[in-house]
Amino acid sequence: MAVKEDILRKQFPILGLTVNKRPLVYFDNAATTQKPVAVIDRLRHYYESENSNIHRGAHYLSQLATEAYEQARENIRKFINAGQNHEVIFTRGTTESINLVAYAFSKKFLNPGDEVLISEMEHHSNIVPWQIACENHQAHLKIIPMNEKGELRMDQYRKLLSEKTKLVAVTHVSNSLGTINPVKEIIQLAHQNNTAVLVDGAQAAPHIPIDVKALDCDFYCFSGHKMYGPMGVGVLFGKEKWLEQMPPYQSGGEMIKEVSFKKTTYNELPFKFEAGTPNVADVLGMEKAIQFILEVGHKAIARHENDLLQYAINRLSELENIRFIGTAEQRTSVVSFLFNDIHPYDTGTILDKLGIAVRTGHHCAQPVMDHFQIPGTVRISFALYNTKEEIDVLVKALAKVREMFG
Amino acid sequence: MSGIKEKEQEIIEEFEIFDDWMDKYNYIIELGKSVPEINPEYKQEKYLIRGCQAQVWLHADYKEGKVIYTADSDALITKGIIALLIKVLSGQPPQEIIDADMAFIDQIGLREHLSQTRSNGLLNMIKQMKLYALAFQKSMPQNNNQ
Numbered sequence: 026m027a028v029k030e031d032i033l034r035k036q037f038p039i040l041g042l043t044v045n046k047r048p049l050v051y052f053d054n055a056a057t058t059q060k061p062v063a064v065i066d067r068l069r070h071y072y073e074s075e076n077s078n079i080h081r082g083a084h085y086l087s088q089l090a091t092e093a094y095e096q097a098r099e100n101i102r103k104f105i106n107a108g109q110n111h112e113v114i115f116t117r118g119t120t121e122s123i124n125l126v127a128y129a130f131s132k133k134f135l136n137p138g139d140e141v142l143i144s145e146m147e148h149h150s151n152i153v154p155w156q157i158a159c160e161n162h163q164a165h166l167k168i169i170p171m172n173e174k175g176e177l178r179m180d181q182y183r184k185l186l187s188e189k190t191k192l193v194a195v196t197h198v199s200n201s202l203g204t205i206n207p208v209k210e211i212i213q214l215a216h217q218n219n220t221a222v223l224v225d226g227a228q229a230a231p232h233i234p235i236d237v238k239a240l241d242c243d244f245y246c247f248s249g250h251k252m253y254g255p256m257g258v259g260v261l262f263g264k265e266k267w268l269e270q271m272p273p274y275q276s277g278g279e280m281i282k283e284v285s286f287k288k289t290t291y292n293e294l295p296f297k298f299e300a301g302t303p304n305v306a307d308v309l310g311m312e313k314a315i316q317f318i319l320e321v322g323h324k325a326i327a328r329h330e331n332d333l334l335q336y337a338i339n340r341l342s343e344l345e346n347i348r349f350i351g352t353a354e355q356r357t358s359v360v361s362f363l364f365n366d367i368h369p370y371d372t373g374t375i376l377d378k379l380g381i382a383v384r385t386g387h388h389c390a391q392p393v394m395d396h397f398q399i400p401g402t403v404r405i406s407f408a409l410y411n412t413k414e415e416i417d418v419l420v421k422a423l424a425k426v427r428e429m430f431g
Numbered sequence: 432m433s434g435i436k437e438k439e440q441e442i443i444e445e446f447e448i449f450d451d452w453m454d455k456y457n458y459i460i461e462l463g464k465s466v467p468e469i470n471p472e473y474k475q476e477k478y479l480i481r482g483c484q485a486q487v488w489l490h491a492d493y494k495e496g497k498v499i500y501t502a503d504s505d506a507l508i509t510k511g512i513i514a515l516l517i518k519v520l521s522g523q524p525p526q527e528i529i530d531a532d533m534a535f536i537d538q539i540g541l542r543e544h545l546s547q548t549r550s551n552g553l554l555n556m557i558k559q560m561k562l563y564a565l566a567f568q569k570s571m572p573q574n575n576n577q
Contacts, residue, residue, distance in 0.1 A: 045452075368506035370485040371460075374544075378452055386484040400505055401484065429457060430507065 033321070034410050036061040047380030050415045055200050055228060055359055055406035056384055057250045060314070064254060067313040071306045078302055080279060094305050097312035098295070104315045105245065106236040107262050111294035114268070115308055118259035119227040120150040122246035123194070125261055125298060126223055127154035129271035130192065130244075134221075137163035140189040142220075144169040144177055144206070145396060146199045149389045151225045155194055169195070171396065175202035175351035183214060190220045197229035201388040201404065202351025203334075203359030205233070212242055221267065227251055231408065232330060232357045234323045237262050249307060253408075254314030258307035261298070268294050275300040326409045330358050333407045333416065340420045344427075350402045361388075361402040364423060367430045369401045375429060376403075379422040435527050438519045439535035446539040455540070459511035466514040469503040480552045480559055485509045487552035491563035493571065497522050498564050504552065512536075512544055512553060520560055525568035529561055 034040050037059045042049040051059060071093075077086035079094050095110070102113050116122045135141070141155050145168055159166045167190075169182045177195075186193075193215045198205050212222045223244035226235060231252040237245050244267070248259040263271075273280055273291055280300040282290040291297045318326065337360050341347055350361040364372055373385030386401040387394045394401055405419065449455040469478075473490040480487040485506035492499040500521040504510040519535070520528050536545055545554050 368485065370506040371508050373484075374508050375456065378456070400486070429453070429460060 030410070030412050034412075036063070037410055038062060038065075040410060044380040044382070045378055050381040050418050052405040052407070052411065052415070052419065053382045053384050054231070054408035054411075055251070055388075055404065057256065058231060058253050058408045059410070060255070060310075061253055061317050063317055064310050064313045068255060068306050068310045071309050076306070079305055080296070090305055093309055094303065097308050100312050101260060101315060104235070104319070105260075105262055106238045108238065109265060112262055112265055112268065114261040114263065114295045114298045115303055116246075116259045116261050117257055117304070118248040118250070119225060119246045120259075122244075122259055122261035123151055123223065123225065124154045125274040126244050126246075126263070126271075127158040127194075129274045129298075130221070130267065131158035131162055131164075133271050135159075135162040135164050135191055138189060139164040139191045140167050140187065141165070142167050142169060142182075142185055142190055142193045142195075144195050145171045146175065146177070146202060146204065146390065146393050147194070147196055148200050148225065148227070149391070151194055151196060152392070164191070165189075168392075171204075174353050175199065175204045175393075176353045176355075177204075177206055177211075179207070179210070182211065186214060186218045186220065188218075190215070190218060192221045192223060194223040194225070196225040196227075198226075198232065198357055198359075199351065199390075199393075200228045200359070201361055201390040201393045201402065202353065203228075203356040203361070203406075204351060204353035205229070205355040205357055207355075208242070209240055212240055216241065228357075228359075231318070232326065243267055249311035249314060252311075252314055253317055254311035255307040258304050258311050260311075265294065268298070273297055273300065277301045279303070321409060329409055330407050333411055333413065334358060334360065336413050337405065337407075337416050337419075340416055341423075344420065344423060350397055350399065358407045359404060360406075361404045363399060363402055365427050365430065367426065369403045371430060372403050372423075372426050375426045376419070376422055379418075379425065381419055381422055433527050434523050435519055435531050442515055442518065443535055443538050452540075456508070459515075459541075460507050461511070462514040463504075463507035463509075463511035466503070466510055466517070469501045473501070474503060480555045485552055487513065487556045489556055489559055489563075491560070491567070493567040496524055498525055498528055498560075498567055500560060500563075502556065508544070509553060512541060513556070515541075516553075516557065516560070525564040528564035529568070531561075533557060 039059045075090050075093060077090040079091040098110050098113050102110050107113055141159055141164060143155055155166055167185050169185060170178050172178055195206060195211055197208050208224050215222045221243040224242045226245050226247040230247040243264050245262040250256040277300040280292050280297050282292050346365040348363045369385035373383055376383050384404045388404055469488050469490055474488050478488045478490050480489055485504055487504045489502045500517050502513045504513055536542055
């Protein structure tokens, strides 16, 4: 199925909005994507006819909701090609998934003097949890540097891997640069070194197929809201061999087998890591979003988004004094740039006045900005509903920006 | 009418002549270009108010019962709005600064720049301006009354 823009766009009610008296151009998809009617309807349907607490209560609704929730787990397992349902843990999002591993994996496996390896292009949510974990366990955080194009320096990575390296945490796709990292190679090299690998897939999940079996990653994290699903829900995939050995991250109901004041035994996977009442509605919404992606098809999405990316780069290159930040050979759906020495905040403010939503600033990746010695960038990021006409609108708007600040 | 309210009224009248947002922003950008640069010795970490998007440097002096502010930003629109804030608050007595509600920002249609989502340092800048006023008032309470 090809991406038929007009039909597709109609499935996203918010895209019909007028902002500052102009039709909304939404180019902030790396922050969060908009939601199709199917996802919005799914949430509504759940609360209208299925809502109940799950995994307890023998009544009809509880059973209905439990079955829907566990079916969603099965469908999400298929989506990422994981081996077993209990390797799919539902979380609040990528940030919580990473925090869970940073806490529980480190508690079991990270010892004084050990090392955790992350990259220079990580989002803060894949930096700070590891800083805290390293501090708690007297371990050291090491950084894989990147080159001027915004690609990881694999030669440096090889050198950094040592017998002390317990875990590598790296992003699949950079949120600020759009770089697609060679995660498969990163994982292979780590495994030769007996090192586990966590992949932050928040920016990859909406754009490229995820196959945790082919990647052979130990952990994979992503968020529902960046892939057309609801906010507040995400996934942690973890290999059973790790999850079994890791202690619980949070505690309470659902995650226990037996509780007495003397001793509590923990529930089996995946429930050991899902303390408290889960976010059932949003899990079902995320399942629907995944179904939506599969219906449009990864190939059609990739073709359309790569077209947009190329078109955007070509059109923006026509402007004078534009500096692209991040020019990796392998990249997707993100263009970060600086324009005419105009501060990104100034550019973003005027674009907003013209109805164009972009992200400006450091994109929660300050080390990336430090690398390029810039205060931030203007970032446009695409989803499957964006069009070339919208890019034309942006290029015209940037001419206006230059006029105002020139 | 307090000194601050008078200044606010001047700005509101100035902004009334603009027909559209673009004229208004062109004016703010021009203000941004003309604002007196902060003394370079104050453009350092100690005086920096960090926003997620833009940075602001703020310095305050206390002379003859009045607070004198100078400030700067790396973003021009932010700098233009700083010029307005300084016009209103600089040279006023601490108590008036502490009491100022800055309602004029809303009236000239720039409220969005003071929202949390913008994270451009302006909201924290106003807070910091008031904190300076409070500190000066506390350190030299007699000056105000003499």
